[in-house]
Amino acid sequence: xxxxxxxxxxxxxxxxxxxxxxxxxxxxxxxxxxxxxxxxxxxxxxxxxxxxxxxxxxxxxxxxxxxxxxxxxxxxxxxxxxxxxxxxxxxxxxxxxxxxxxxxxxxxxxxxxxxxxxxxxxxxxxxxxxxxxxxxxxxxxxxxxxxxxxxxxxxxxxxxxxxx
Ligand code: GLU
Numbered sequence: 170x171x172x173x174x175x176x177x178x179x180x181x182x183x184x185x186x187x188x189x190x191x192x193x194x195x196x197x198x199x200x201x202x203x204x205x206x207x208x209x210x211x212x213x214x215x216x217x218x219x220x221x222x223x224x225x226x227x228x229x230x231x232x233x234x235x236x237x238x239x240x241x242x243x244x245x246x247x248x249x250x251x252x253x254x255x256x257x258x259x260x261x262x263x264x265x266x267x268x269x270x271x272x273x274x275x276x277x278x279x280x281x282x283x284x285x286x287x288x289x290x291x292x293x294x295x296x297x298x299x300x301x302x303x304x305x306x307x308x309x310x311x312x313x314x315x316x317x318x319x320x321x322x323x324x325x326x327x328x329x330x331x332x333x
Pocket of ligand 1: 254273
């Protein structure tokens with residue numbers, strides 16, 4: 170069972186994000202990752218397979234600074250245990266990033282539709298359809314795009330999304 174976290178603060182949160190997913194380690198997992206915003210137009214993502222402390226050290230989680238972020242520990246259901254399949258999953262343009270707990274049961278249909286629309290998938294996960302769906306629906310409001318995306322999803326899920 171995976172774990173998800175999200176933090177909004179006034180100060181740098183990379184250490185707090187790592188601590189938050191370490192607190193969820195007892196649930197069991199195979200991969201972990203973080204995404205942080207620091208005022209740039211793109212979300213900064215670091216992730217890989219393995220234990221939180223080891224991955225955080227190897228991938229330099231502490232070097233990524235910012236005050237808004239999400240984190241994830243993955244228990245793979247769709248796609249192998251690989252760096253590419255670890256969460257967070259960014260959109261094509263890097264403007265949206267998602268972590269997800271659960272299963273999107275209609276992901277095959279959504280993936281096909283989004284691929285036909287030109288979206289490039291980097292993972293084998295069901296999760297990645299969420300981030301591309303939000304990107305697809307986005308016009309001016311992230312909230313509206315997220316709600317529109319949610320209406321298309323079937324399955325069981327808890328999702329955290331960030332966008333600059
Ligand atoms: N279904 C997603 C995946 O395989 C999320 C699994 C989880 O809840 O950790 O990546």
